[in-house]
Amino acid sequence: MNNAQIEIQLIAALVAAACALPGTFLVLRKMALITDAISHAILPGIVLGFFITHDLNAPLLIVMATLTGVLTVFLVSYTQKTGLVKEDTAIGLIFPALFSIGVIMIALRANDVHLDVDAVLLGEIAFAPFDRLVWLGVDVGPKSMWVVGTVLFISVLLLNFFFKELKLSTFDSGLSASLGFSPVLLHYGLMTLTSVTTVVSFEAVGAILVVAMMIAPAATAYLLTKDLRKMLFLSAFFGVLSAIAGYWLAHFLDASIAGSITTILGMLFLGVYLFSHKKGWIAVWYQQKQQKLEVSLITFLLHIHNHDLASERHIRHLREHINWHDVTANAVLKLAQKNNFISIENGLVSLTDKGLAFTKQAITYIMDNHTEGIESMKQKFFLFRG
Amino acid sequence: MNLQHYFQQLSTDYTLLIITLGTGILGGLCGFLGSFAVLKKQSLLGDAISHAALPGICLAFLIAGVKDTHWLLLGALVSGIIGTVWIQGIVSRTYLKQDTALGLILSLFFGFGLLLLTFIQKMDNANQAGLDKYLFGQAATLMAQDVQIMLWVSLISLFAVLLFWKEFKILLFDIEYAKTIGLPTKYIDIFLTSLIVLVIVMGLQTVGVVLMSALILAPAAAARQWTNKLWIMVLLATLFGALSGISGTALSASFSQMPTGPVIVLSASVIVLFSFIFSPKRGILMREIRFRKSRRAIKLNKALSLMYRIASKHENVLVPHGKRMLNDFKGYSNVIFKKLERQGLINYRQNSWSLTEKGFEKASNLYNQLGKDE
The missing domain is CATH 1.10.10 (Arc Repressor Mutant, subunit A)
Incomplete structure (x- = not known):
């Protein structure tokens, strides 16, 4: 690894961590799409700043672009408050308009400005190490590393100071408002932080992939934990991991670094989405199937319990009576037999003692509306789950 | 060239006529189907779909090896639909909310598409030039063939909407009731969403991935302000869409260096702003x-x-x-x-x-x- 490679990875990791922190709160506050709006709508701010400073890392440009971001949030909430359109429509109306203004501004001054819409939208982290920061005559590293690092440092600091306020207003905004923490102030504080982070990150990963860096690690972490602290750490971890893995994928394929980082983020999310222990797609699918079978089983036992007539309890009759397919009926019968709830003689189904006890308890729970008690009852009686 | 010049040219310049026709039809179609998307509260689905189409375009190119519009559109359609289905899967299977799901699919698919795009660009294949026009769109590349496809899609959508008018209407305004009377709401929903995906994919070439969603949203949001009747809204949205398409093309052709997509979007935004302020019943001014x-x-x-x-x-x-x-x-x-x-x-x-x-x-x-x- 040469020096530039290490620096690129370092910048990517810093960007990932800086994005993951506000991203976590945005996902929890159901405002994930506001990042999409901000990252596009800052374009006119960036362009205007660039016309003045001719440097993408200039403080003035960062301030102007950040203000544009906050303005976007304000415009969205104003449009929403008029009640003329829903919130998501408001987002979808505001940011394309601002983005278009930015693109047109660039197009009109294309001859004397070296700013490319592609560069803003897609970013190119590979060029980041060329723009050095020289301090007191000493080369101290790439400029964007220092800029992103500073923003990350500030957000960690702010997060430490306002952790409980943010936590409270995220999960119970009513309570936090009544305790005297201004929701508006916290909201705009978070939005300002999001804007700053977006502005300093876009050069490295581009406006659209900032959205991925903010949302994807947080969403992945959210599927794994319900603890806010753990979620913050996990999402920062996922971000940094994908940043470094993505760099090497890009190196290997000779393709866009930002695209590779996002692809790794996507694969991470897909993996967790499918295989997460409790909330993954497969786990949920399995749970739903299990639940369905067990509910069928209880229905079946209640039916047997209600009927003494031999004709009502015959296996073949059951299939017609409860109107199940053969597959379902077989699965239910097998489960009931495995758990010793029923015995079958000459095709007649009858409840065993254990089955009778189970059914009676189930009836009391259902009559008393204590349906949540059924879950613990299942734990007690079932040898095999559905 | 100024505006007057543009209208004089329109009768003689075949390319200009095709482009104007194309953007006009596209805008109208977007407004037409966008009305349903907005009323279904799926305004930003268009944003996600348009971004999600990018990897499909690149993969279609990688597989087919040629830059054939039909293939690319098919690829875009497939990956757009996969994205939509996945969004619904995330919302129904996990407790991640709609906005997170949209943002995730939008950015992740786009990132993957970007990876493929840069990968293709590094390959030694002269055919690949111009794939990146899908990012920002280039109305100037519209050809008679593209306009023909647009016309077909318009006819199909018009026919479908007329045929299923009351089913769509009931799905929009009272889905519970629609379920109760036994309508296959799931399939109607999928059908409607597929139509929307189709029109988005078609528009990518003209206005690009980033701005496509605005073309779906803006005419419908503007039309909503003027009426409470569905058919009037759909009609108005079609009109507004076509108007912004044509005026966008006219403006960008009249001034040099003006990109068409953004100008179309800005025209639509101006219509929205006007409607928000001056609509007689709901407008901010009258209020x-x-x-x-x-x-x-x-x-x-x-x-x-x-x-x-x-x-x-x-x-x-x-x-x-x-x-x-x-x-x-x-x-x-x-x-x-x-x-x-x-x-x-x-x-x-x-x-x-x-x-x-x-x-x-x-x-x-x-x-x-x-x-x-x-």
Whole structure:
């Protein structure tokens, strides 16, 4: 690894961590799409700043672009408050308009400005190490590393100071408002932080992939934990991991670094989405199937319990009576037999003692509306789950 | 070239005519189907779909090896639909919310598409040039063939919407009822969403991935302000969409260096802004005027009811009273007296006022109503 490679990875990791922190709160506050709006709508701010400073890392440009971001949030909430359109429509109306203004501004001054819409939208982290920061005559590293690092440092600091306020207003905004923490102030504080982070990150990963860096690690972490602290750490971890893995994928394929980082983020999310222990797609699918079978089983036992007539309890009759397919009926019968709830003689189904006890308890729970008690009852009686 | 020049050119320049036709049809179609997307509260689905189409375009190119519009559109369609299905999967299977799901699919698919795009660009294949026009769109590349496809899709959508008009309508406004009467809501929903995906994919070439969603949203959001009737809204949205498409093309052709996509979007935004402000029923301006009017009316009524209370203490309620008390202690200005007099509710002289018959009657009714509430 040469020096530039290490620096690129370092910048990517810093960007990932800086994005993951506000991203976590945005996902929890159901405002994930506001990042999409901000990252596009800052374009006119960036362009205007660039016309003045001719440097993408200039403080003035960062301030102007950040203000544009906050303005976007304000415009969205104003449009929403008029009640003329829903919130998501408001987002979808505001940011394309601002983005278009930015693109047109660039197009009109294309001859004397070296700013490319592609560069803003897609970013190119590979060029980041060329723009050095020289301090007191000493080369101290790439400029964007220092800029992103500073923003990350500030957000960690702010997060430490306002952790409980943010936590409270995220999960119970009513309570936090009544305790005297201004929701508006916290909201705009978070939005300002999001804007700053977006502005300093876009050069490295581009406006659209900032959205991925903010949302994807947080969403992945959210599927794994319900603890806010753990979620913050996990999402920062996922971000940094994908940043470094993505760099090497890009190196290997000779393709866009930002695209590779996002692809790794996507694969991470897909993996967790499918295989997460409790909330993954497969786990949920399995749970739903299990639940369905067990509910069928209880229905079946209640039916047997209600009927003494031999004709009502015959296996073949059951299939017609409860109107199940053969597959379902077989699965239910097998489960009931495995758990010793029923015995079958000459095709007649009858409840065993254990089955009778189970059914009676189930009836009391259902009559008393204590349906949540059924879950613990299942734990007690079932040898095999559905 | 200026605007006038543009319209002169339109009859002679075949390419310009094709582009204008293309953007006009596209805008109209977007407005037409966008109305349904907006009313279904899926405004930003378009944003996600348009971004999600990018990897499909690249993969289609990688597989087919040639830049054939049909193949690329097919690829975009497939990956757009996969994205949509996945969004619904995330929302229904996990507790991640709609906005997170949209943002995730949008950015992750786009990132993957970007990876493929840069990968293709590094390959030694001369065919690949111009794939990146899908990012920002280039109306100038529209050809007669593309316009033909657009026309077909328009006809199909028009036919489908006319055929399933009442099913779509009930799905939009009362999905529970639609389920109750046994409509296959799931399939109608999928069908409608597929139509929307189709039109988005078609528009990518013209306005690009980033701005496509605005073209779906803006005409519909503008049309919504003018009416509460679905068919009028759909009609208006189609009109607004076509208008912004054509005016965008005209403007960008008239000034050099103006990119078409952004100008179309800005035209649509201007229509939205205009509708928000000037719509007679819902508009911000009319609302402000109504608000002011009712505030003025309340002020007058307050003055009148105070006068009534003073007057009703006297034997003859129509006897004149000095105005100084109302002026000095209650802060009512002479303007209010004049306004009340103009309405014939009081007689106003130099230094005194008295209620008229009409004024007394109105005030007593007012007073009764106030009293009842207390």
